[in-house]
Amino acid sequence: xxxxxxxxxxxxxxxxxxxxxxxxxxxxxxxxxxxxxxxxxxxxxxxxxxxxxxxxxxxxxxxxxxxxxxxxxxxxxxxxxxxxxxxxxxxxxxxxxxxxxxxxxxxxxxxxxxxxxxxxxxxxxxxxxxxxxxxxxxxxxxxxxxxxxxxxxxxxxxxxxxxxxxxxxxxxxxxxxx
Amino acid sequence: xxxxxxxxxxxxxxxxxxxxxxxxxxxxxxxxxxxxxxxxxxxxxxxxxxxxxxxxxxxxxxxxxxxxxxxxxxxxxxxxxxxxxxxxxxxxxxxxxxxxxxxxxxxxxxxxxxxxxxxxxxxxxxxxxxxxxxxxxxxxxxxxxxxxxxxxxxxxxxxxxxxxxxxxxxxxxxxxxxxxxxxxxxxxxxxxxxxxxxxxxxxxxxxxxxxxxxxxxxxxxxxxxxxxxxxxxxxxxxxxxxxxxxxxxxxxxxxxxxxxxxxxxxxxxxxxxxxxxxxxxxxxxxxxxxxxxxxxxxxxxxxxxxxxxxxxxxxxxxxxxxxxxxxxxxxxxxxxxxxxxxxxxxxxxxxxxxxxxxxxxxxxxxxxxxxxxxxxxxxx
Numbered sequence: 001x002x003x004x005x006x007x008x009x010x011x012x013x014x015x016x017x018x019x020x021x022x023x024x025x026x027x028x029x030x031x032x033x034x035x036x037x038x039x040x041x042x043x044x045x046x047x048x049x050x051x052x053x054x055x056x057x058x059x060x061x062x063x064x065x066x067x068x069x070x071x072x073x074x075x076x077x078x079x080x081x082x083x084x085x086x087x088x089x090x091x092x093x094x095x096x097x098x099x100x101x102x103x104x105x106x107x108x109x110x111x112x113x114x115x116x117x118x119x120x121x122x123x124x125x126x127x128x129x130x131x132x133x134x135x136x137x138x139x140x141x142x143x144x145x146x147x148x149x150x151x152x153x154x155x156x157x158x159x160x161x162x163x164x165x166x167x168x169x170x171x172x173x174x175x176x177x178x
Numbered sequence: 179x180x181x182x183x184x185x186x187x188x189x190x191x192x193x194x195x196x197x198x199x200x201x202x203x204x205x206x207x208x209x210x211x212x213x214x215x216x217x218x219x220x221x222x223x224x225x226x227x228x229x230x231x232x233x234x235x236x237x238x239x240x241x242x243x244x245x246x247x248x249x250x251x252x253x254x255x256x257x258x259x260x261x262x263x264x265x266x267x268x269x270x271x272x273x274x275x276x277x278x279x280x281x282x283x284x285x286x287x288x289x290x291x292x293x294x295x296x297x298x299x300x301x302x303x304x305x306x307x308x309x310x311x312x313x314x315x316x317x318x319x320x321x322x323x324x325x326x327x328x329x330x331x332x333x334x335x336x337x338x339x340x341x342x343x344x345x346x347x348x349x350x351x352x353x354x355x356x357x358x359x360x361x362x363x364x365x366x367x368x369x370x371x372x373x374x375x376x377x378x379x380x381x382x383x384x385x386x387x388x389x390x391x392x393x394x395x396x397x398x399x400x401x402x403x404x405x406x407x408x409x410x411x412x413x414x415x416x417x418x419x420x421x422x423x424x425x426x427x428x429x430x431x432x433x434x435x436x437x438x439x440x441x442x443x444x445x446x447x448x449x450x451x452x453x454x455x456x457x458x459x460x461x462x463x464x465x466x467x468x469x470x471x472x473x474x475x476x477x478x479x480x481x482x483x484x485x486x487x488x489x490x491x492x493x494x495x496x497x498x499x500x501x502x503x504x505x506x507x508x509x510x511x512x513x514x515x516x517x518x519x520x521x522x523x524x525x526x527x528x529x530x531x532x533x534x535x536x537x538x539x540x541x542x543x544x545x546x547x548x549x550x551x552x553x554x555x556x557x558x
Contacts (some may be wrong), residue, residue, distance in 0.1 A: 005385055006383075035331070103339065
């Protein structure tokens with residue numbers, strides 16, 4: 001009996017604190033912010049410097065995808081012939097079937113060109129049965145949105161910066177010890 | 179007990195009076211925690227026999243594993259026991275690491291342990307909530323899900339996903355934890371402790387709850403071992419067996435924690451053991467955070483294609499639900515030749531017929547709830 005009363009006291013105390021500060025989020029009107037590492041649907045990134053996608057259509061992501069939800073093809077990069085871009089090949093066609101995608105992030109991990117990211121996009125329900133087959137322009141749109149929102153820096157550039165900083169710090173300590 | 183086959187006809191007694199009845203529970207029954215069907219053979223309110231039917235969620239995960247590369251299989255293990263994802267990932271990664279003789283960096287081991295123990299708490303919190311619902315208490319689930327939500331927020335910050343993390347890799351982790359990981363855990367721990375205490379206080383010693391669970395389907399330790407029960411199911415019988423202690427894997431031999439055991443092996447003891455385990459998991463997380471070293475989190479393997487040498491390995495680990503075993507056979511290619519999982523829920527569920535022997539029909543829901551099964555793992 002005493003234990004039951006204790007339980008009831010807990011409920012009562014929570015009700016009183018609950019009156020003071022409601023914690024329920026009114027979801028559709030008040031969206032819960034996602035964490036920086038949140039893995040939403042994959043999207044392709046846009047290289048603003050030469051205005052072309054990072055993706056070269058090398059198919060690494062497609063080979064490593066556990067669900068085979070992507071397809072792509074590559075073509076010769078016209079901008080490389082003009083000397084504007086260092087990319088010899090560029091993506092021609094890219095499609096992700098988001099209904100099949102399991103948001104595992106393996107494609108991002110295996111990409112050698114920083115070309116694919118797990119965007120923060122997750123509310124993408126459509127009325128059409130094939131509405132979640134997303135093509136290249138749409139993927140780039142999502143990617144651009146993500147890049148702007150998160151101030152995206154290519155992971156390889158980030159890793160290089162980090163390594164350089166570590167090296168500089170090591171040099172400094174070496175100098176100091178000399 | 180009667181014949182193991184599904185009873186199809188209404189049995190007749192010697193006096194030719196049909197008194198027993200077939201009762202179909204499930205697959206769409208709220209208390210079955212998924213899609214699980216029990217064909218109950220009842221005599222009045224007493225259960226005479228039960229025939230469990232599984233396979234409604236069968237996806238052929240073990241067969242799928244044979245067609246996937248080693249690094250892709252982690253995603254399949256996430257989807258087996260979808261309440262204890264990190265623990266499942268750990269068991270699989272350890273099996274392949276053992277096959278390859280791979281050394282995992284210390285920091286990665288510690289982060290794995292921290293996440294696994296937090297996952298155990300999240301899993302047991304879910305259990306406390308659903309056990310309350312099974313016994314007719316609607317409030318505890320509100321308290322336990324608040325704690326579970328907090329743990330999942332941490333998981334999202336670390337791995338990017340709340341449920342299907344795909345964070346552990348063969349030889350380490352996908353990436354290091356975020357820079358503010360220590361701060362996040364430090365903020366989480368006192369709140370989580372409070373949540374665990376509250377969901378314990380509101381339910382465990384409640385008089386109605388006690389009378390619903392105490393002395394319901396007790397089982398002795400000998401019998402439990404004979405039936406292949408593991409995890410909290412076995413420890414509730416008073417047998418102190420925990421893989422983390424009996425055969426320490428990862429870095430579990432470096433932590434000081436107790437193994438809670440029950441007395442009678444009844445439903446309430448199973449509940450009590452799980453609640454006490456949450457406190458012990460909190461202790462392990464605290465110790466692991468203190469000892470957490472700096473350093474790399476991935477082995478020298480890096481992103482290279484995993485090709486274990488020919489051979490086989492078996493690894494067991496303590497999941498929230500019991501002992502998981504992963505058996506991998508490699509033929510030297512990038513895909514396993516065969517992969518077999520010993521799922522704890524499935525093995526625990528196989529004791530259902532014994533556990534429901536001579537219980538009341540109304541208790542069947544409580545007994546099933548105390549098994550704490552996850553159908554994704556039972557059916558695989």
